[in-house]
Amino acid sequence: AQSVTQPDIHITVSEGASLELRCNYSYGATPYLFWYVQSPGQGLQLLLKYFSGDTLVQGIKGFEAEFKRSQSSFNLRKPSVHWSDAAEYFCAVEFKLSFGAGTTVTVRA
């Protein structure tokens, strides 16, 4: 069965600093991978997705993610965090979407 692990439950980062959120998956083949963001009290919004091809994918709001097959990882990065990036981030796999437990990002001034 496929599964998704987000090792970090909560990350605090200073505004302007870089951010990296980890995601590891367990799946028999190269999966379809997604990162979603959820602002407080809101639904989920897609940040980016990977299906095939270039392993570095660009998304909205200045986010990018890199697929590494050898490490079964799909980590999300942003070079410079803004206060509005405070939210919960979910990594998800495949068609019916298996979600990780989420990482809450707090941004301090």
Next chain:
Amino acid sequence: NAGVTQTPKFQVLKTGQSMTLQCAQDMNHNSMYWYRQDPGMGLRLIYYSASEGTTDKGEVPNGYNVSRLNKREFSLRLESAAPSQTSVYFCASSEVGTAPYEQYFGPGTRLTVT
């Protein structure tokens, strides 16, 4: 376009009561989904409908039923609510094709069962 809409936004039920959560999408998507979100567990799929007229169980279907009323609407019913069903419920929709398309989520329904 409203995207995916859900009603109600909030609901409090007593144990044993029933209710139906409504979901509608105006993007002409074929597939629709119901998830529940619990702290520390991410979102878990309850039921999905790959196309109008079909429904299938997801990871946590027990205690729920669904109806794909037409292409736009997909409802979730709790026949006899239990405290374990206290959660935030999200509806989503997507197109289908040779590769998975992104899912578009509604704003959620926060359900409390006492």
